[in-house]
Every structure is written in structure tokens, then in C-alpha cells.
Amino acid sequence: MTFDLVIRNAALPDGRTGLDIAVRAGKIAEIAPALGPGAQEIDAGGQLVTPPFVDAHFHIDATLSLGTDGHYNESGTLAEGIALWRRISPGLTAENYRARALRYCDMAVSKGVLAIRSHVDITSPDLLAAEVIAEVRREVSPYLDLQLVAFPQMGFHSRPDMADSVRRVLDMGFEVVGGIPHLEPTAELGRSSITALCEIAAERGAMVDMHCDENDDPNSRMIETLVYETKRLGLQGRVTGSHLTSMHSMDNFYANRLIGMMADAGLHVMANPPANLHLQARFDSYPKRRGLARVPELRAAGCVVGFAQDSVLDPWYPLGHGDLLDVAWIAAHACHMTDRAGLRACFDAVTRDPAHIMGLDGGDLTPGAPADLVLLDAADPIDAIRTRATRTHVIRRGKVICETAPPAPRLSLDGRPTTPARH
Template identity: 55%
Template sequence: MDLIIRRASLPRSASQHKEPVDIGIEAGRIIAVEPHLAASAPEEIDAAGSLVTPPFVDPHFHMDATLSYGLPRVNASGTLLEGIALWGELKPQLTQQALIERALQYCDWAVARGLLAIRSHVDVCDPRLLAVEALLEVKRRVAPYLDLQLVAFPQDGVLRSAGAFDNLKRAIALGVDVVGGIPHFERTMADGAESVRILCEYAAQQGLRVDMHCDESDDPLSRHIETLAAQTHRLGLQGRVTGSHLTSMHSMDNYYVSKLLPLMREAGVAAIANPLINITLQGRSDTYPKRRGMTRVPEMMAAGINVAFGHDCVMDP
């Protein structure tokens, strides 16, 4: 064996052993998990009873904005809309080197805490594609120890922002992995639905995955996840599409949700909730009672929908 980790505690769901175990590794693969493994290796690590798990995955992050808190000013209202406006104010001041440095610092923090895979959305509404080029360079540099997947994200709306769809296509051509969108930020509900259609059709043509910011709102009538699931089904994208946030679902009536969840399951659309951020951002217009901004995680899991948690933001607008 090349490596043995001694006295490791495993997650209860992953082990039949109640006591610590030794983990034997050869040629990059785990080949033995048992107490008091009768073998030796040139490298042995004593976990001393600490938890040993598979690496963590963050399926929703914004690495182009990370560690930019206070630039160019602090978000006074604490709302998503002011955060987006602040990012728009900062974009003209961005430099590629600063983007790379902040992202690399965050990658170090993430890996130190067990994160070895991150899906990061990267804004494509700047025609210079500074952030895209910066994060592609970061992806190259961190590849030996971190799987960084990038989503082409039209932060200001693919229809609302002039040239955003062309920019998105350019980003994909440069090597960005996934097609993103933000239908609830388009100017009308109809435009939001149209943005879902054109982005899903483009992804289907290119053989790409889709991950859309969807219904990050307290408005129960923001129902773009329904359109996303319908387009996924129409275009045969089952298993390749994700709806992120879905916070409007916390305000929808139960009858509508009883129709929506089976549609999502049938279309194979996954859901990514971002609890740390959305319980802070949502409900800002409420007096009392205040809504907490969490989508219907238990109900989606019970319906057979794949659900994950993302971090979304670290020290950004």
C-alpha cells in the first residue's frame, strides 16, 4: 500500500464499524477499510479518531465576487438588488490580477476546509469578459487539487443586458462549462420565460449542462422553475439541468407546489438551495411575520428530487 490512514472515524452512514478504522490506499484507490489493518505503507497518517469523509462539494458559488466586501461601498440595505447594483458599480474598476488573487485566496480557504470541488458562476455581462478569463486562469492553476467548474452567468439578464447572449456564447467558446441564467431578473415575466427557452435550446444544441438562478424572490408568482422543468422535458435535457435558489417556493401555495414538484422530478431537474445567504437576503420587505427564504427542501427530497446546498457568497456585495 502507498498510504494508510490509521484510527479514522467514518460517517455512521458509511461504515459498519463503530470503532475507528484504518484505511488502506494503493494507486489512488481505497482498497481496505478495517480496524487494525495488518499492513504497512511508506506514508501513514494517524487520524487520532478524527472524522474522515469524502471531499466536500460546493455546487453554487460566485468566485469572481468573493472577498470584494466593501468595494466600492457596503451594501446598506442588505438586499439582493443592492448587491447586484454594487457589483455593477464595481465591474468597471475590476482588474484581472485582482480577480485572480482574490479567487486563489478563497480556493486556499476552501481546500483547507475539505472542499475539493466547486461550481462557480461567473458574470458574462461585461463585454471584456475579464472575470471569465481570470477564473479560467484560476481553474488552470488549481486543477491539481481542486475541481473548479464554471457557469456562464448573465448577471444582469440575458435579454435585459445588451450583448449578454453573445458574451455567454463567447465564454462557452473560451472553455466555460455550464449555461447559466437569471430569469427572475429580466424586465418582465414573459422575458424571463423567453430567457429560459433560448438558453435551454442553446445548451441542448451544444450538449451542455444548465444551472439557472431561478426565482430568488419572495414573490410566489415568480414561477420560472416551472418553465425550466418544462423546457428540460421538451428538449430532452433530463439530468443535466439545475435550478438554484428557488426561494419563491417558500411563499407558494401548497396546491401549486403539489403540481410543480412532480414536474421537476419527471424532468430530472435538480435543486440547489443556498441557506446561509437566502435566510439573510429574503424577507427584507416583510414587517412581521418575516419569511426566512428557504426553499422546500424536505418536500423536494420526499418527491425524489436531487437537492444540494451551496455556499453562494463569501464576503462579497
């Protein structure tokens, strides 16, 4: 029987080579050498075929808004970013939200990103951003999984009826309850916001993803309360702590105890190396802290850790273009994960691991999984990170939705080859 699509002579992330990947009815049917014919065939030529890239921490409502009304974050601080968003967001229209979100989705898909978890600001009582992004999700669903987080950007206690807004956006189909406890007016209110939001998630069967301790203060320990509520409410495996940058400043004894507690509660972690390297330690002189979660230690304890873009061209981050191989490359340096095992883990942290955090099928290449695949101009995951390899084909449910030719530089140097070596 003819397959719908066969990718010939592929290398897989686990090191296997010379394999064909056959697709039927939008799913991977077989992975083996020398499979039968396909209605469409792609010769991978020994190149790497992987599951798609997954960005499990993003802000699609704010993306591409940098410079709105001529405003920029000149200090590079988180506080100025929040102040800028508070200033510009009331003037954003439904069409503005929609156009920017769709432009970013196109950009992300071209980089092989086929799933995004986006936090959406629900501070405004009209919930305009939530309504628009919910519609965007329906528009992009044929080619991109967009999972949405009800995120009270300015704090759960910024409005007395915020719990009602959280429930309303869950009714719109949002799957995740978010929060930002370290931004609440007091530590006590921060902890109470975690309790209230986790109780809503337990009541609705939703997942939880909290911006937690995104600062340089070693005494910012909201993650303790998130761990406690995860266990108290039976939310193990459904809760993510995002950022956790204060962990970089904690003493080693306490950090070790905390990491053990997190692993015991089945807590996931999303680190955002580019954005947090940019935002954190802005008040340091020298030495300057990196301001990241303790990624190798968290992984060693058994927590699932993903890396994410967080922001692109918005009040918090002036760079980025949706390329998670850039994120993995930066993380490898910032987290001292440049040994071979560490680099391989960095690749998993932008593919398989965030897919697990989002509860998606298809984080691994196995028969029966959705045929969401990316062909990269690289021999293996480490080579892909090193070169930030071109995504030559992006495939969604067995259909090629993006093709990109690798760059082909041509040298004109006396006595030298016309094409530079890849390595």
C-alpha cells in the same frame, strides 16, 4: 505490496467504524480492517473520514470584494447587492479578480472544500472575469475542481449579443450554462431567456444551472419553464434550479404540484441557506418568512438537493469563510432538519449530493474513487455539524495538502479539569 497511504482506524459517514482506508496511485484501493503497510500512515483514532466538501453554488468572481471603494450593502437586499456589483465590477482589474479568487480557493481548501461550481458574470462584453477565472481554474486544478458557469448576471436580454458571449465562454471550457430569468425586464422575457439558454446547453452538451425565482413573490414561477425545457430538450439529470426562494411563499397545493413536476424532470436543486436567510423577506414586518426552497419536501419527492455558501464577503453577503459545516448547521435549523435523519441529510447536502449535481466522481468512499478525503475531529456526521469540527487533514488524490490541529483550550478553574469535555 505497500500502499502509498493508509488511514488507520477510521469512522465512515455510513456508520462503520474501525476501518483502514488504503490509497494507491491517487485512488482508494481498499477499505477494510487491518490493511497492510503504507509508505505514509495516519492514525484517525476513531475519527470521521469523509469525502470532501463540495460547494456547488458560488460566485468566485465577486468573493472578498466587500467594501470595494467603501461601498457596502446597507439594506441587505438582493437589489442593492446587484446595484453595488453593477457599480464596482467595471473597475476591477484582471489581477484583482485573480488575487481574490486564489485567496478564496486557499480558504476553501483549508475547510476541506475540494470542488466548487462558480457562476461567473459575463455581462461585460470584454469577458474579462471569465478569462481570468478560466486561468485560475488551471492554476488550482492540482488541488481543487473548479467548475464554471456562464452567468449573464444582469440578464440574458441585457445585451442583444449575449448568446454569442455564452458560446464564447463555453469555448473557453466553461461546463455549465447559467441564467437569471426572474431579473429579466418582463416575465415573458424571463421565460424566453430560459428557452434560449437551454437550447444553447443542448446544442453544446453542457449542464444548466439557473438562478431561479430568487425572491419572495409566490407568483414568480420561472421554474415551471425550466422544468418544461428540461423535458423538451432531453436535459434530464443535467439541470439545476438554484435558490428557488419564492417556493417558501407559494400555496401548498401549487408547491406540491410543482415539486412533483421537478422530480419527474430529474431536476436538481441548490439551496443557499445563509445567504438567502440574509437576503430574503427584507420587506416583511412580522411574521417574517425564511425565504428558502422547500428542502425536505423536494428531497422526499426524489430531487437531489445540495446546500451551498453562495457568497463570502461580497455585495450580497457580508459573512462566511468557506466552511460548509457552517452552512449545514444553519440549514438544519432553517429547514427544520434537526432530527437524526435530517441532520445526516444535511451532511450529505454539503458532500455527496453536490458532488452528484456537479457530475463528479468520488462523492462516496468506495474502492476506485479518487482519494479525495477529509479527516474531521468528530465521531460521526451529526457530531461534525454540531461542533463544526476541525478538518485535521485534507487529502487530494492521496496527498495531504492541509493539516490543522484541533483547538486545545486549557481551563484554570479550581476543582475542575484543565480540559473541557467535548460533549
